[in-house]
Amino acid sequence: MENVSLQEGQVPDLRVNIGSLELANPVMTASGTFGYAREFENLMNLHRLGAVIVKGISLHPRAGNPPQRIMETACGMLNAIGLQNVGVDRFITEKMNYLAGLNIPVIVNILGDSLAEYEEITKRLAGVPGVAGIEVNISCPNVKKGGVAFGTDPAMAAAVTAAVKNKADVPVMVKLSPNVTDITLIARAVEQAGADSISLINTLIGMGIDLKTRRPVLANVIGGLSGPAIKPVALRMVFEVARVVSIPVIGIGGIESAEDALEFMLAGATAVQIGTANFVNPRASEDVVDGISAYAANEKLTSIRSIIGGLRLDSLKDHATSSHNPVAK
Amino acid sequence: MENVSLQEGQVPDLRVNIGSLELANPVMTASGTFGYAREFENLMNLHRLGAVIVKGISLHPRAGNPPQRIMETACGMLNAIGLQNVGVDRFITEKMNYLAGLNIPVIVNILGDSLAEYEEITKRLAGVPGVAGIEVNISCPNVKKGGVAFGTDPAMAAAVTAAVKNKADVPVMVKLSPNVTDITLIARAVEQAGADSISLINTLIGMGIDLKTRRPVLANVIGGLSGPAIKPVALRMVFEVARVVSIPVIGIGGIESAEDALEFMLAGATAVQIGTANFVNPRASEDVVDGISAYAANEKLTSIRSIIGGLRLDSLKDHATSSHNPVAK
Amino acid sequence: MSQYQENATVTHVEQFTATNYRLTLDCPAVAGSARPGQFVMIRTGRGKDPLLRRPFSIHQTSRDGTIQIYFKVVGRGTDILAHVKKQETLSIFGPLGRGYRLNTGTPSVIVGGGLGIAPLLFLVQENCRVKKDCTEDLIVLGARERIEIEPLLDDFRPFGIRIMTATDDGSLGHHGFALGILESMQLPSGCTVYGCGPEPMLAGLSSFCASRGLPCQVSVESVMACGMGACLGCSRPDSKGNYTHVCLNGPVYNAEDLQWKM
Amino acid sequence: MSQYQENATVTHVEQFTATNYRLTLDCPAVAGSARPGQFVMIRTGRGKDPLLRRPFSIHQTSRDGTIQIYFKVVGRGTDILAHVKKQETLSIFGPLGRGYRLNTGTPSVIVGGGLGIAPLLFLVQENCRVKKDCTEDLIVLGARERIEIEPLLDDFRPFGIRIMTATDDGSLGHHGFALGILESMQLPSGCTVYGCGPEPMLAGLSSFCASRGLPCQVSVESVMACGMGACLGCSRPDSKGNYTHVCLNGPVYNAEDLQWKM
Numbered sequence A, B: 001m002e003n004v005s006l007q008e009g010q011v012p013d014l015r016v017n018i019g020s021l022e023l024a025n026p027v028m029t030a031s032g033t034f035g036y037a038r039e040f041e042n043l044m045n046l047h048r049l050g051a052v053i054v055k056g057i058s059l060h061p062r063a064g065n066p067p068q069r070i071m072e073t074a075c076g077m078l079n080a081i082g083l084q085n086v087g088v089d090r091f092i093t094e095k096m097n098y099l100a101g102l103n104i105p106v107i108v109n110i111l112g113d114s115l116a117e118y119e120e121i122t123k124r125l126a127g128v129p130g131v132a133g134i135e136v137n138i139s140c141p142n143v144k145k146g147g148v149a150f151g152t153d154p155a156m157a158a159a160v161t162a163a164v165k166n167k168a169d170v171p172v173m174v175k176l177s178p179n180v181t182d183i184t185l186i187a188r189a190v191e192q193a194g195a196d197s198i199s200l201i202n203t204l205i206g207m208g209i210d211l212k213t214r215r216p217v218l219a220n221v222i223g224g225l226s227g228p229a230i231k232p233v234a235l236r237m238v239f240e241v242a243r244v245v246s247i248p249v250i251g252i253g254g255i256e257s258a259e260d261a262l263e264f265m266l267a268g269a270t271a272v273q274i275g276t277a278n279f280v281n282p283r284a285s286e287d288v289v290d291g292i293s294a295y296a297a298n299e300k301l302t303s304i305r306s307i308i309g310g311l312r313l314d315s316l317k318d319h320a321t322s323s324h325n326p327v328a329k
Numbered sequence C, D: 001m002s003q004y005q006e007n008a009t010v011t012h013v014e015q016f017t018a019t020n021y022r023l024t025l026d027c028p029a030v031a032g033s034a035r036p037g038q039f040v041m042i043r044t045g046r047g048k049d050p051l052l053r054r055p056f057s058i059h060q061t062s063r064d065g066t067i068q069i070y071f072k073v074v075g076r077g078t079d080i081l082a083h084v085k086k087q088e089t090l091s092i093f094g095p096l097g098r099g100y101r102l103n104t105g106t107p108s109v110i111v112g113g114g115l116g117i118a119p120l121l122f123l124v125q126e127n128c129r130v131k132k133d134c135t136e137d138l139i140v141l142g143a144r145e146r147i148e149i150e151p152l153l154d155d156f157r158p159f160g161i162r163i164m165t166a167t168d169d170g171s172l173g174h175h176g177f178a179l180g181i182l183e184s185m186q187l188p189s190g191c192t193v194y195g196c197g198p199e200p201m202l203a204g205l206s207s208f209c210a211s212r213g214l215p216c217q218v219s220v221e222s223v224m225a226c227g228m229g230a231c232l233g234c235s236r237p238d239s240k241g242n243y244t245h246v247c248l249n250g251p252v253y254n255a256e257d258l259q260w261k262m
């Protein structure tokens, strides 16, 4: 922790480092919630972002799921977009040009149904101007292993990470699925496999039912739960993971405001991603940057880095380490 | 499914069977959210309940966690009560008398840190007048296995179930923790170990941070997330479990209204439990009974049992069985 | 195309039926760039629940920088909007989507059913402004009963467009569907048809126009999270079997470009 | 003891300072059975967020079946309450908890700090009603500044109780804490002390009374989910090191029965 206090007239330093990647501030946009950034150009100042993470890209274009794809839930939403995207080649030719011109780090979220697919996408992204990092979505089903998600098994998660790392010429961020018994096992596995950073959480798996039609609301039956509803789960997992890995952790889940973002940083996140909030307030990510900046100035922090992992646990030691800790009731 | 239509003047039959236990209607109160029932006697008609499930009971009295124990979250709450309870002996002498007088099935929720504890509590409850069933909370840490929750490992979950079954003289309901990668594995394990029914979900593990003090809000650091926020996850898990077991499933999680309850029944629940909603509306469980009754009359259902598992999936088959089903994105 | 997020002050609240309301919102930026058929996303509450904005067609705009939305209470979000008071502010975001492509060289036949009337006032406004004389054009307004149409008639009359009405219960105009009127009459030759209304009506209108070779533009709905192409949630199969996104490629489509369930 | 869940109509909204409000609620059942020091749980919104009810002391009751709450805006729930309009309804549930045990045989010394004044009007009302003559009794009202106390004085005056005031900034009465007044004066001998206010003030009052051997009852706060003993969330260590539940065993305690952090 850097505890030097901000001097009169000084501006707080909002930069953070995700491995070799330096961000101007800790605020990124979460994959699948910010399109390919251009959608937002009229609504906020894209240059203010720490980084932009684009919609998940697969090897081949995917049409996605039939409608209904989304549904509102209490303080959240379910989505089953079905990974609709233009495929890596069209992404490079049609989308990267604009993105590269933004002069902010562009992180490409990738997904696949097999190790070979992850590898091949990474290969195609290598050397593409403007790509500053790769985020690996491991919540996808491994078709070879009966459709079990890569992200729910430490060995499979490690294998994907290693495969991508092997071909990548930019830092690799691995995005964890929260639908697991022990998130720290997956986190350690991907760290050991070479991940440069870990982002979490992806969506919780949920479902909605329409009582009138007696059918699932989503055509895909199940979907991913996001938004403020999941924030407590996300915060807990970020806290757990940040304690057991030494690579940077990026917090995601229900972040709507600078306060939310700062709580994730206290829990150990080096940076954060704004997801569902972009739908509610298209300026949300910029508002979070402003809020973090104001907080840092207010608290006279020379650098925002000083709050990373700064959660105070001292007075709680007795209970926090008691045998009851792992369970809440 | 019973498809006979209700005749003029007939009243819908709301009875459901949880194994050998017959309930007058599918509505129970969730453990830890209804005290020992007496707290609600002025606020609703307790006799209207399908069953009452009381606060979790351990072998010895437990003081519970230091404050702060609860915290509101977006559309939900976190609790870390720490299983405060009077212990099984005082429960029997001080609480059971009143409960037995209610003339509704009383299900005792039990918890322990070891198999021996679970066994011993069950033994002491055997033969106690008024105890109609036992609900086993397996979200508790197994102190012998380094504090890993019984409910997160199929073998341990099965062992607890078998231990309780072995001593119980009433039907045994096993309550699953949602904090697992594959809930169906646990469900099948406890079914094979002899569970008479399965209830789910217990709370998701979450955390809250106070930005001002930079401390966890809960003294226990982590807590259990409940309320409407978790309903989509609960509904999905009930749906998954109901498809793989043949014992009755009881749905829990964010149920506030009859509509919510009926959605769980469509997903495969034979009955439901009302938890956090009791705090918001102390008459919630009775309101749900009324609402289910009105729905059944409206839909001209001879028996509410006809909707259990009645979710229509026909037109969705193609997607629901596609390789993308297990993952939502 | 510019989009704006504004805090709009509610300047007028009108209740037409038990469930149908009209709000006037002061939002100069949105009003200034809106086109008929476009929509706005409105945040109905201040808290986190309901979380998502709700889409509403722009009912009409005025030079003083206001827009109107005309809506029906169907759930939580619209219920909250129905209770909004004058002078309160609502976060509004738009204008969004592709509106009607006005075919000013041909006669216009405009058909609205139920709440589908909402965007058509703006369309008539613009149609008649551009064409200067729209007395040869026709608008057919359909609804379940008289009270759903009557309060709006005064707003349509000043433009000089021919107005016909249809109600399911016969309480006003033709007894039956709006489409029934079209089927029973001689339409201006070479006309362009513009429609908005419930899905079955639009499906019927689409096949009606297809069989007569009339160009037909319809405004359709979809569940939306973002309203601006970011979430890919509002997909709908197009006539080629691909998914189109209603918020971006619609809500107004050439009817022939969409798949219709009959 | 009976408790009721009622839909209370708001009959009066008063704003005293930028943050302090008073609502009058028509809820005859709750009003009819309330005792001083008891509280109610109020649902601030209609939706699922904020989810939980908020606890408020009963500020006063009246024969016409109303109660008042006096509160400060500190977060989302109280912010919503501050925007409630006359004639709206709020779901209220109470009366809850154990209130003050009036010691009518001894002089009363009542001490309130900040929003801790809230339950004391009801206490004074009842104290003076039962005793008939309360001119020997004393209430000390403390706050940060004048405007937090002044608007309430008119409500306390009719009872005839002696009133003293203290403000942190000296803008009204004693310049300092309410407790400072007690320390500097001769208290009626054998008096019972009743207090409500911020935790440090109550801790100070508790040790003040303990050192003088005066019986002291204080009303304390805790985060609450249910307000009625069902959740066990509102625990607080008592003087024996056990947990007591503020909603059930409190909010009013004999000061000596609680643990105090000095």
Ligand SMILES: Cc1cc2nc3c(=O)[nH]c(=O)nc-3n(C[C@H](O)[C@H](O)[C@H](O)COP(=O)(O)OP(=O)(O)OC[C@H]3O[C@@H](n4cnc5c(N)ncnc54)[C@H](O)[C@@H]3O)c2cc1C
Pocket: C039, C050, C054, C055, C056, C057, C058, C069, C070, C071, C072, C073, C074, C075, C076, C077, C078, C079, C115, C118, C119, C220, C221, C222, C223, C224, C251
């Ligand atoms: C481009 C567009 C323009 C629209 N313009 C208008 C308009 O001018 N006036 C008007 O009254 N309504 C309009 N709608 C529909 C309006 O958005 C919905 O009625 C509204 O979102 C419902 O919100 P709610 O919270 O009240 O209902 P909810 O509680 O969200 O849902 C209640 C019921 O309405 C259904 N519903 C929810 N959203 C939609 C939707 N987008 N389309 C169809 N059904 C839905 C739900 O499935 C549910 O059965 C438009 C929709 C779109 C996509």
Ligand SMILES: Cc1cc2nc3c(=O)[nH]c(=O)nc-3n(C[C@H](O)[C@H](O)[C@H](O)COP(=O)(O)OP(=O)(O)OC[C@H]3O[C@@H](n4cnc5c(N)ncnc54)[C@H](O)[C@@H]3O)c2cc1C
Pocket: D039, D050, D054, D055, D056, D057, D058, D069, D070, D071, D072, D073, D074, D075, D076, D077, D078, D079, D115, D118, D119, D220, D221, D222, D223, D224, D251
């Ligand atoms: C028995 C009892 C009686 C009370 N009587 C009154 C009263 O007469 N007038 C009044 O203004 N307030 C009273 N309070 C406090 C009042 O309940 C809280 O201020 C209110 O719940 C805050 O709700 P919120 O949604 O505005 O704040 P939140 O957004 O929930 O929280 C805002 C801040 O207030 C703190 N806070 C929240 N709840 C409590 C609480 N119960 N106690 C202490 N701090 C809290 C939070 O930690 C947070 O820092 C009483 C509390 C109790 C337990």
Ligand SMILES: Cc1cc2nc3c(=O)[nH]c(=O)nc-3n(C[C@H](O)[C@H](O)[C@H](O)COP(=O)(O)O)c2cc1C
Pocket: A030, A031, A032, A033, A055, A056, A057, A079, A081, A083, A109, A137, A175, A201, A202, A203, A225, A226, A227, A228, A230, A252, A253, A254, A255, A273, A274, A275, A276, A277, B329, C231, C232, C233
């Ligand atoms: C509509 C939608 C689409 C998403 N698509 C992707 C995706 O393509 N790849 C991915 O890794 N995560 C995807 N996510 C997950 C988000 O990036 C994020 O992890 C999750 O929504 C939790 O954050 P939030 O609560 O801030 O939304 C998607 C989320 C939503 C709501």
Ligand SMILES: Cc1cc2nc3c(=O)[nH]c(=O)nc-3n(C[C@H](O)[C@H](O)[C@H](O)COP(=O)(O)O)c2cc1C
Pocket: A329, B030, B031, B032, B033, B055, B056, B057, B079, B081, B083, B109, B137, B175, B201, B202, B203, B225, B226, B227, B228, B230, B252, B253, B254, B255, B273, B274, B275, B276, B277, D231, D232, D233
């Ligand atoms: C304050 C509180 C205490 C609880 N205590 C217990 C308990 O003792 N035993 C148990 O099995 N579950 C306990 N639970 C979990 C509930 O029974 C229920 O499974 C969970 O809250 C989800 O349901 P809900 O969303 O309707 O509240 C508790 C929940 C809450 C909120």
Ligand code: FES
Pocket: C223, C224, C225, C226, C227, C228, C229, C230, C231, C232, C233, C234, C235, C245, C246, C247, C248
């Ligand atoms: S509503 Fe989000 S893409 Fe159309």
Ligand code: FES
Pocket: D223, D224, D225, D226, D227, D228, D229, D230, D231, D232, D233, D234, D235, D245, D246, D247, D248
């Ligand atoms: S607030 Fe629930 S027990 Fe006191």
